[in-house]
Amino acid sequence: MNLPLTMAGTALKLHEGSIEAVDLVSSAIEKSRAARGVFISFIERARDDAVESAHRRALGAPLGRLDGIPFAVKDMIDVAGGRTTAGSITRIDAPAASRDAAVIAVMRAAGMIPLGKTNLSEFAFSGLGLNPHFGTPTADFHAADPRAPGGSSSGSAIAVQRGLVTAAIGTDTAGSIRVPAAFNGLTGFRASIGRYDMDGVHPLAVTLDTLGPLARTVEDCVLLDGAMRGCANPEVREAPLKQVRFIVDSTVLEDPTLQSDVARNLRNVVARLRQRGARVEERPVEAFTRARKLIATQGWLGAIEAWSLLQQVVEDERGAQIDRRVRNRLLAAREIDRNAEARIRTLRAELMRNMRRELGDAVLVTPTVKHVAPSLAALEADDGLYASTNLETLSLTMPGSLLDMPGVAMPSGVDGEGLPTSVLFSAPQGHDDRLLRTCLAVESALLAPPAQ
Numbered sequence: 001m002n003l004p005l006t007m008a009g010t011a012l013k014l015h016e017g018s019i020e021a022v023d024l025v026s027s028a029i030e031k032s033r034a035a036r037g038v039f040i041s042f043i044e045r046a047r048d049d050a051v052e053s054a055h056r057r058a059l060g061a062p063l064g065r066l067d068g069i070p071f072a073v074k075d076m077i078d079v080a081g082g083r084t085t086a087g088s089i090t091r092i093d094a095p096a097a098s099r100d101a102a103v104i105a106v107m108r109a110a111g112m113i114p115l116g117k118t119n120l121s122e123f124a125f126s127g128l129g130l131n132p133h134f135g136t137p138t139a140d141f142h143a144a145d146p147r148a149p150g151g152s153s154s155g156s157a158i159a160v161q162r163g164l165v166t167a168a169i170g171t172d173t174a175g176s177i178r179v180p181a182a183f184n185g186l187t188g189f190r191a192s193i194g195r196y197d198m199d200g201v202h203p204l205a206v207t208l209d210t211l212g213p214l215a216r217t218v219e220d221c222v223l224l225d226g227a228m229r230g231c232a233n234p235e236v237r238e239a240p241l242k243q244v245r246f247i248v249d250s251t252v253l254e255d256p257t258l259q260s261d262v263a264r265n266l267r268n269v270v271a272r273l274r275q276r277g278a279r280v281e282e283r284p285v286e287a288f289t290r291a292r293k294l295i296a297t298q299g300w301l302g303a304i305e306a307w308s309l310l311q312q313v314v315e316d317e318r319g320a321q322i323d324r325r326v327r328n329r330l331l332a333a334r335e336i337d338r339n340a341e342a343r344i345r346t347l348r349a350e351l352m353r354n355m356r357r358e359l360g361d362a363v364l365v366t367p368t369v370k371h372v373a374p375s376l377a378a379l380e381a382d383d384g385l386y387a388s389t390n391l392e393t394l395s396l397t398m399p400g401s402l403l404d405m406p407g408v409a410m411p412s413g414v415d416g417e418g419l420p421t422s423v424l425f426s427a428p429q430g431h432d433d434r435l436l437r438t439c440l441a442v443e444s445a446l447l448a449p450p451a452q
Contacts, residue, residue, distance in 0.1 A: 007069060007166040007220040014057065014068050021057070021068030021113070025050035028070045028115055032164045037135030038155045040075050041082055042116040049113045056111070064232045066223065067111025072159040072168035074152075075117035076124055077101045077211075078200040086202050087120040087152070089133040090318040101200025103169070103211060106230035115165060118155025122326045124171055124204045125306055127179045127394040128379060128386065129154030132323050136376060139184050144417055147373035150180030150393070156214050157184045167224055168214045173204050173302050175369075175397025177212045178409040182422030183373035185414075188214045189221045190400070190407045192430050196228050205305035208401050218408065218443040222436050239437035241445060242277035245362040246270070246425075249285045252366045252396065259371045265413035265421045266367055269446065276445040285364060287355040291399035294347055298340045301348070301402060303333035325386050352403050356428045363438050366396055368409040368422035396424065404429040408439040410446075 013019045025046050032039050053068035062068070075085050078097035085091045099105075104114055119134050121127075129151030130136045137158035138146045149158050153170030157180030160168050170177045172190040181188025189212040196211045203209055213224035226234030248270060253263055274280050307314075307330055314322065314330050322330075370392055379386045400407045405426040412423040425442065427435040 005163060005166065006216050007066070007223060008217070010069055010166050011065050011223075015065070017057075021050040021053040022047070024068065025070050025113055025115065028165055032116060032159065035137070035158075035162055035164055037119055037131070037137040038158050038162070038164065039072070039116040040085055040087070040119050040134050040155070043079055043082060043114050045081070046070065046113055046115050053111050053113065063109065063111035066227055068113065069111075069167060070113045070115040070165055071107070071224075072116060072118045072156050072165045073104065073114050074120055074156045074168070074170040076120065076171050076202045077104065077169065078202075079104055079114050079117065082117055084117070084202055086124065087122045087131055087134065089321050090313055097200070099200070102197035103228050104200070107227045109230065110227045110232060112227060118153070118159055118168065120154055121151035122323045123306070123310060124152035124173060124176055125326050125329060126151045127175050127390050127397075128374075129180060130323070130325070130376070130379060130386075138376065139373075141419065144419055146376040147419065148183065148376050148379055150183035150373065152176040153180050153214065157181060157186055157188070160184075160186055160214050160216065166215065167220060169211060169224065169228065170214055171201060171204070172210055172212055172401070173208045174300070174401050175394045177214060178368050178397045178407055178424060179393055181214055181409040182368035183420065185411045185420035186214055186216060187218055187221050187411070188212060188409045189225060189436070191225070192406045192432050193404050195432055203309060205302035205309075207305060208302045218410065218436070218439045221408070222440065225436065236433055236436045236440070238440040238444060239434075241273065241441040244438050244441065245279045246273060246281070246365050247285060247359065247362045248280060248282040248365045249288055250282045251284045251289050253282075255370065257370055257392065258367065259415070261372070261413075261415035262367045262370060262421045266365070266423050269412050269423050269442075270365065272445050273442065276448070281362070285358060287351050287358050287403070288364065288366070288399055290354075291351050291402050292395065294344065294351070295398050295402065298344050299336040300333075300398065301341070301344050303329070304336055304341050306330060307333040325383055328383070329387070329390075348402055352429060355403050355405070359428055363435060364405070364426040366424050366426070368424040369393055369396060372415050372417075372419040372421060400424070400426050406432040406435050408435060410439065410442065
């Protein structure tokens with residue numbers, strides 16, 4: 001079955017009757033079972049849900065535009081009847097969830113069908129997406145050796161990249177939606193904390209944990225965001241680009257570790273926005289620079305909270321079962337000066353205020369990641385390279401997480417080998433709708449023919 005690559009396109013075909021939910025779900029399950037390392041488990045009632053959806057549509061009474069669309073769920077999020085492993089073999093015997101997480105419940109209420117639980121970095125504690133327990137999912141790039149999928153929402157991203165589903169949801173604490181979106185040529189939305197109900201989502205760092213969608217387009221992310229909030233018809237419309245102001249952080253573009261293709265493609269995106277009438281400034285953004293420095297010198301708040309949560313697992317007999325790279329990172333977090341936590345929290349609040357003042361009504365533009373997806377084999381062979389690459393991979397998404405900035409990662413082009421690069425649009429805390437409206441306009445600008 002040749003299916004649309006976008007969720008919006010799939011919804012249209014369901015409405016027209018040219019495809020049915022039963023065929024859609026059956027095809028997705030068949031393809032997904034054959035895809036190594038993408039799903040950890042499948043939801044047994046998915047086919048029954050599809051039959052019910054088809055029946056509703058036959059009666060002319062669908063629950064909404066997205067009724068019958070299957071989606072992938074990161075295995076940090078409870079789905080009734082399924083086990084939530086958090087990507088860890090230490091949880092392989094955990095009891096099945098007795099009820100859906102709140103976000104799954106509202107998506108079901110819109111007729112969407114959770115297909116299965118996707119793979120991830122163990123405990124969601126890595127930006128690279130490797131998992132020795134359940135296998136590392138990889139993209140089907142044709143001209144490259146296998147690449148790291150990005151983490152921690154690796155399986156969710158690869159499920160969309162490989163066309164197994166058109167929609168997936170993940171969690172993001174330090175970049176776990178934005179990074180895999182970047183590495184795989186997808187769009188990913190990290191929402192402000194509190195936008196979604198987190199009941200039934202297993203924590204990593206409660207101060208920083210949030211949710212978001214992964215898809216191929218901003219339009220799909222907007223639709224998914226609405227479903228995740230229980231909004232059948234989200235009132236997010238494309239902003240007039242001529243009324244939008246962007247600030248490109250020049251300090252990031254001057255970073256010598258930024259790959260040239262990443263910088264070039266970002267500048268090409270900015271040039272298209274200028275052609276379409278957007279106002280673009282290029283200057284240092286002090287609050288962003290200070291946030292990067294705070295993380296580098298004082299430590300990562302997410303690591304401090306993750307250690308507090310996972311200390312018992314790491315230190316008892318189960319610790320030997322944990323991916324050594326994740327365990328080493330958790331043990332390193334144990335050494336962070338506990339007095340630093342109070343300082344980080346105080347400076348975090350100050351920097352959030354500063355970012356609101358500095359950006360005003362503008363949208364911040366940075367690369368999502370400094371580099372394209374790194375070689376998987378090289379990371380598996382060298383723990384030191386893994387550790388240093390992980391920090392570099394997360395270095396431009398961590399500041400936005402610390403400052404609770406909603407962010408949309410979007411494809412910006414490819415490098416010389418055809419690997420995707422990505423641009424990240426971010427706004428101050430709570431400006432999610434404004435950011436999504438802006439990114440809908442950016443998407444239209446990038447899809448439009450270049451001005452002659």
